[in-house]
Each structure stands twice: as structure tokens, then as C-alpha cells.
Amino acid sequence: MRVVIGGGSGFVGRELTRLLKSKGHEITFISRQPGPGKITWADVESRGLPPCEGAVNLAGENIMNPLRWWNESYKKDLVSSRVNTTRILAQAIAASPTPPHSWVLVTGVACYKPSLQTQYTEESEWTPFDFLSRLVKEWEAAGQLPENSAKKTRRVIIRPGAVLGRDGGAMKQMLIPFWLGLGGTLGSGRQPFPWIHVSDLAGIIAHALEPKEEPSTEPDVFNGVAPALNTNFEFTKELGKTLKRPTIFPVPGFFLDVFLGSERAVILTQGQKVVPKKTLESGFEFQYPDLTSALKEIVGH
Numbered sequence: 191m192r193v194v195i196g197g198g199s200g201f202v203g204r205e206l207t208r209l210l211k212s213k214g215h216e217i218t219f220i221s222r223q224p225g226p227g228k229i230t231w232a233d234v235e236s237r238g239l240p241p242c243e244g245a246v247n248l249a250g251e252n253i254m255n256p257l258r259w260w261n262e263s264y265k266k267d268l269v270s271s272r273v274n275t276t277r278i279l280a281q282a283i284a285a286s287p288t289p290p291h292s293w294v295l296v297t298g299v300a301c302y303k304p305s306l307q308t309q310y311t312e313e314s315e316w317t318p319f320d321f322l323s324r325l326v327k328e329w330e331a332a333g334q335l336p337e338n339s340a341k342k343t344r345r346v347i348i349r350p351g352a353v354l355g356r357d358g359g360a361m362k363q364m365l366i367p368f369w370l371g372l373g374g375t376l377g378s379g380r381q382p383f384p385w386i387h388v389s390d391l392a393g394i395i396a397h398a399l400e401p402k403e404e405p406s407t408e409p410d411v412f413n414g415v416a417p418a419l420n421t422n423f424e425f426t427k428e429l430g431k432t433l434k435r436p437t438i439f440p441v442p443g444f445f446l447d448v449f450l451g452s453e454r455a456v457i458l459t460q461g462q463k464v465v466p467k468k469t470l471e472s473g474f475e476f477q478y479p480d481l482t483s484a485l486k487e488i489v490g491h
């Protein structure tokens with residue numbers, strides 16, 4: 191299968207590419223910069239989608255960039271880098287004479303309102319309530335296909351929690367403080383911490399790319415989270431145990447609010463109990479269903 195991946199050069203894209211290539215698939219990245227094995231977003235806009243059987247969008251300005259101050263210009267970049275690239279891909283799929291059979295968009299669990307009690311599945315109703323949930327709404331809407339295209343191309347939305355892996359994402363930023371014994375719970379530590387190992391997220395995307403029977407006009411939604419429901423406290427203690435380091439320095443919520451901006455700090459100080467109900471029902475088997483196995487693979491040697 192030929193697969194076109196927007197933002198494929200990033201953390202999740204590199205893992206997905208490894209997996210798809212190991213299965214014999216051919217990959218083309220869509221990037222901001224031209225290069226070998228890549229086309230640019232401008233190429234897709236002007237020349238259309240290259241012939242492919244699968245399309246994925248992973249593009250987006252990094253939301254946890256510690257070097258970017260939380261302000262209107264950053265927020266604009268977070269939205270436009272996701273919504274515009276998704277729209278370009280959806281329009282190119284709709285205009286293609288040979289459209290792919292699968293179109294997979296990776297968004298996030300920020301659509302679900304943080305709560306200590308409520309459990310969310312893919313079937314849970316949600317309405318936007320803050321900046322990040324409004325972003326998810328606009329992002330997913332940008333991926334819609336017109337009715338005649340939706341009959342030919344199956345649309346899938348995957349909503350991951352924090353993606354854990356050795357060479358990117360949240361772990362990369364956490365490892366040094368934890369190694370130095372300066373790690374600790376964030377805020378109260380009681381908040382849910384939805385997470386997934388990057389190999390499992392790549393696996394869910396690859397699973398979603400497989401051709402299926404008759405596509406429907408509604409997208410198939412899969413929560414990209416491990417089935418273990420953990421809190422930030424449990425994650426912190428398990429990471430400390432795996433690294434054999436103390437985790438005695440809690441980071442107060444107000445510090446994160448000031449340092450990251452309260453609209454973004456919610457990702458760390460609050461959380462959602464997210465259940466991968468449809469992901470499991472689809473037959474997907476997690477390689478790392480619990481924190482012990484995931485963290486052992488990532489930092490256990």
C-alpha cells in the first residue's frame with residue numbers, strides 16, 4: 191500500500207513509518223520543507239494528492255514547546271498548523287481521481303472534559319468547553335469529506351492521550367528531571383493521566399489504514415489510549431520505580447499555570463479517564479497495555 195503522511199517526520203510519524211515499512215508499504219511525507227521522500231503542502235495544494243491507498247495527518251505545531259510563551263500568536267499557530275493541513279489533505283482526497291481507501295486523522299483526548307469520575311468512550315457526547323476542545327472540534331471538522339467522497343474513502347479519527355516513547359513527546363522532557371531525582375507529581379496527582387505507548391499508537395493507525403468494507407459518512411473514532419486507567423500519581427511513582435529514582439518533589443499546579451499558561455497547563459494538571467472501547471472492539475491488541483511494561487520498554491535499560 192502507498193501511504194501519504196502529513197507531518198510524518200515527527201515523533202509519531204517516525205514510529206509509524208518504521209512499522210509500515212516493515213510491512214512492505216511505501217511512504218511519502220508531506221512536509222513544510224521539500225526533501226527526499228517528501229512533498230510539500232504547497233505541492234498538494236497545487237498538484238493534488240499523489241496516487242495512494244492511505245492518507246494520514248500527524249502535522250501540528252508542538253503544543254508542549256517549553257520555549258514558546260503561551261500567547262495569541264502561539265495559539266494561532268497551534269490551530270492553523272492542524273486545521274489548515276487537515277483541510278488541505280481532505281480537499282485533495284475529495285479532488286483525487288484515485289482517492290485512498292482510508293483517511294486517518296490523529297487529534298487528541300482534549301475534547302473530553304477533565305473529570306475525576308466520568309469515564310469517556312468513543313461514543314461519549316462532548317461539546318467544546320475550552321481552547322483545546324474547541325481546537326479538536328475545528329480540527330476534526332476540517333477532515334470531513336463531501337458525501338460522494340465519503341462513500342469511497344473511510345474516514346478514521348484517532349484521539350491519543352500523552353504519547354510515551356524513547357525519542358520524543360512528553361518523556362523526552364521528563365527524563366532529565368526524573369533522572370536527577372527531581373521528578374514529582376504534577377498538581378494534586380489525583381488527575382487521570384491518559385497515555386499510550388508510541389508503538390501502540392502506530393499500530394492503531396496502521397490497523398485503521400487497512401481496507402474495510404463499505405465506508406460510512408460518519409467517521410470511525412478510536413481512543414488512542416492504553417486500557418489501564420492511571421492517575422498522574424501512579425505514573426510518577428512507576429516512572430521513579432523504573433528509573434530507581436526518588437519522586438519527592440511535587441510540582442504545584444499554580445507554578446505550571448504561570449509557566450505554561452493555564453489553558454495549556456490543564457493537559458498536565460487535569461485529565462480525563464479515557465477508555466479505548468472501540469479500539470479494543472476493533473480487535474486491536476495492545477503491546478503495552480500497562481505502565482509497567484510501557485515504561486520498562488522506554489527507560490528500563
Ligand code: NDP
Binds near residue numbers: 221222297354358360
Ligand atoms: P510532532 O511535534 O513531532 O510534529 C509532527 C510534525 O508536524 C513535525 O514533524 C512537522 O513536520 C509538522 N509541524 C510542526 N510544526 C508545524 C507547523 N507549524 N505547521 C505545519 N506542520 C508543522 O508531533 P507528534 O508526532 O508528537 O504528534 C503527531 C500528532 O499527534 C500531532 O498532531 C499532535 O497534536 C497529536 N498528538 C500528539 C501527542 C503526543 O503526546 N505527542 C498527544 C496527543 C495528540 P515538518 O517539519 O515535516 O513539516
